[in-house]
Amino acid sequence: MRSRLVFIAILLFASAFEPAVRPEQRSAILLSWDGAGGGRVRANLAAGKLPHLARLVGEGALVDVEVTGHGTDTKPGHAQMLTGYDPSLTGVYSNGRFRPIPRGYSIFERLHQTFGKNGLATIMVTGKSGNLGSQSPEGSNGEPFSLARSSITVWDGDQIRPARLVGEHALRHLGRYAPKGRFFMFVHFADVDVAGHTFGEDSTAYDLALGECDAWLGKILAALATAGASERTLVYVTADHGFDKRAKRHTAATHIFLATNDPRVARGGEQRDIAPTILSALGVDLTKLTPPLPGRVLAK
Numbered sequence: 001m002r003s004r005l006v007f008i009a010i011l012l013f014a015s016a017f018e019p020a021v022r023p024e025q026r027s028a029i030l031l032s033w034d035g036a037g038g039g040r041v042r043a044n045l046a047a048g049k050l051p052h053l054a055r056l057v058g059e060g061a062l063v064d065v066e067v068t069g070h071g072t073d074t075k076p077g078h079a080q081m082l083t084g085y086d087p088s089l090t091g092v093y094s095n096g097r098f099r100p101i102p103r104g105y106s107i108f109e110r111l112h113q114t115f116g117k118n119g120l121a122t123i124m125v126t127g128k129s130g131n132l133g134s135q136s137p138e139g140s141n142g143e144p145f146s147l148a149r150s151s152i153t154v155w156d157g158d159q160i161r162p163a164r165l166v167g168e169h170a171l172r173h174l175g176r177y178a179p180k181g182r183f184f185m186f187v188h189f190a191d192v193d194v195a196g197h198t199f200g201e202d203s204t205a206y207d208l209a210l211g212e213c214d215a216w217l218g219k220i221l222a223a224l225a226t227a228g229a230s231e232r233t234l235v236y237v238t239a240d241h242g243f244d245k246r247a248k249r250h251t252a253a254t255h256i257f258l259a260t261n262d263p264r265v266a267r268g269g270e271q272r273d274i275a276p277t278i279l280s281a282l283g284v285d286l287t288k289l290t291p292p293l294p295g296r297v298l299a300k
């Protein structure tokens, strides 16, 4: 009886990722803080203003990531983050030069190819339309996710909305999918980017937006614990691009970051390394992917 009570207590209070859970049983959440530069994230973390990110990093790592091979804007940043491929394969070079990402290349589709549609639910929630959109109006090129969309279990995008709404939707999806089985959820927060364009990279508003993203990270971690899914869920936080220092633009903003509770992550790298890091953590055999991913897992 006593051991059973102890067991229940451990289940209730266990809210950290358990590395012994096999990759084929894990879930993952990828959060994109649009326009969050690595330098400002580290400064706010050091100032104690990102407590939930600090807790996540305490279980895993915070590493420096460089955006390489494409413009530092939203479309190519997310296309590479969510596929691992360079623009020569995705066709997404910049916000102005793009085409739909070819079928089958996204993390969502790779997971379904490996584990089946019923083996894992995929969810995409965004705070911007267009640059992360799925629309394909007649006569237009088609937005980056217009071909991937039909393969994603829950498409919750094509809307411009603040962290409060994006976060609430993410919690709703978690409440539905996290208690049951495996899932991969991508959540995009636009607020840091919006604050940077409006008030500048060195503004209080930019730091406050980072703080709001951190508060939502806290709520997401709490929702995982409530669902009993903390031990089997990896959480990754990154950005599509950084921000030019003391400016309201991000034309040469290559410095970003990856924060995670994934204990394997042990070195910095490039944005193209994020997708293989997540796919391998979830049990996808990278050697079987065609075309081969150019990036490397961010492990030692």
Ligand SMILES: [Zn+2]
Pocket (backbone or CB within 6 Å): 035, 074, 193, 194, 197, 250
């Ligand atoms: Zn922007």
